[in-house]
Amino acid sequence: MIGFDELNKTRKEFNDVEVLINNSKELKSSCAFGHEINKKYMQQINKLIGKSLNQSTKADVHTWNFIDEDDNSKRKCTLEISKKGIGATSESRYQIETYDRLFSAKERWSNPSEGLIKDVIDNEEVFNKTLDYLNPKGKEIMQIIKEVRQQTNIIPPEETLIQKMFKLSKEEKEFFKVATNEGLIEINDNNGRGVEFAVSIIRENDGVEKHSLFSIHDLRVDKEEDFSYILFVKNHKEDFENAIKEYNEKSKDIKETWEKFDEEIKQRLAKFILLERI
């Protein structure tokens, strides 16, 4: 039978777990970073393209049909350029709806578009048509976007999900009432609040239902209710550190690609953006 003195002594050995908790709070979401850049530049590009339109009224650059997946009906969609910018508008809408993302998920009801890059930059025919409606400055801007896109190979901001199974000791299994011999560490950055870092198990009597045991960054070393979770993290510290490492490695590529895109485009569009402000 242990006493409170032993609990306190053990708690004093939790420094390494405290460091791990703090590190987990520092994890950056590549997905969120990508989303930020994805949105930020589109606003600037709309301004620049809008200013570069070579005619006084709105231009219909390209039209195509898309199929509404809900009722299989066909609808006409038009790529338009106006003083406001560039965007794809379906026939049910009257006003130009400028792109708000470089990459965007296809929306069935409003814009059946996938963003400026997929719809325009990556489509040779549409790209050339677009150039026809722009002045030399606009053409140069479009060329820059195309070059930077090809050079960096950016892909839509994607979530990074790390899932690592780890073995439980007999005592842990018994204490946490776990049905299997394993637990699951999950790191996921597909969340506006930041990176989620949690441990799940399948409880006895819960069938195959996954039960979230605790979230690493919510743990507090000085909270008596968290004691057994912290002890658990300590026992599996290596598994947790490996998961962090794997997350950092996996999300690094996405993040670096977007960072590179950010740097390149910032540098190459700088003169236009500056001029715009003047």
Added chain:
Amino acid sequence: MITFKDIGDTKIAMKDAWDYKEKICSIEASYNYMDKINTTTATQMNTLLGRFYNQPKKAVVHTWIRKNKYNANGQKMELQMSKSGIGATYAGGRIDVYTGLITKDTYYESKGLLKDVIEDKKVYDKVFNFSSEKGKSVLKVLKEAAEETKIQHPESTTIKYSLKLSEDERECFGLKERGILDNKDDAYIEIKDSYKEMTIEVKSEYARSINNYSTEGLIFKVNSLDINDEKDFQYFMFVHYHLNEFENALRQYQDSTEEHKGRWTKFKEIMNEKLAKWLILYKM
């Protein structure tokens, strides 16, 4: 450094704390026990006095003026009887039968059937006149039982039992980090029965968990502990190490409610015995 094996062994070794938790969950709150007799008997009385009411229509048995600061002239009040039972209401209003023998009804400012009727000779005699022989007999049984047992309003009971924490417990529950070094009354066990259940909580004015009004100073509630919940492990340990104090606090609660509760038990026995034939007849 302890291990999960130590924790698992400790869990088994503190079976006494699990038993204590199970025991306290099965104890009925004294307040609830008394209140149940109070309201059940009033319902029985309404049924019986209604059945044994000797008029074909509702009657105003007694009137009085209730004065308050909002109404200088006072509000005319009536004690009414009908086939539904007996109750106090505003003059001309629908009968609102008594819901308790002894109540603190702030709406009609009535004090229940016992205080308003049985203990007021003048009103009691008036009610008597509106009841058949059987009704008179029921009223007498109620009057005698109340006089014999001297039942009082079911009051809630709160017991506070001081706890002295060990240095390690003080550290574990965050009192030390708050600069509370050696205080005689570090924490206390609070037993309350104001609601349906009797609750046992461990509180401390220095507790870390002071975060909002409803849980002010609460460290944990014994009733809510679950041996299968890993978060409760240290609270069970606490109960185990302070089991004597928890048992003493519970005894103190039971002692302090015993007399009050005993009166109601006796009252219930007398009423059941003397009114048995009617209670059975009317399936109450």
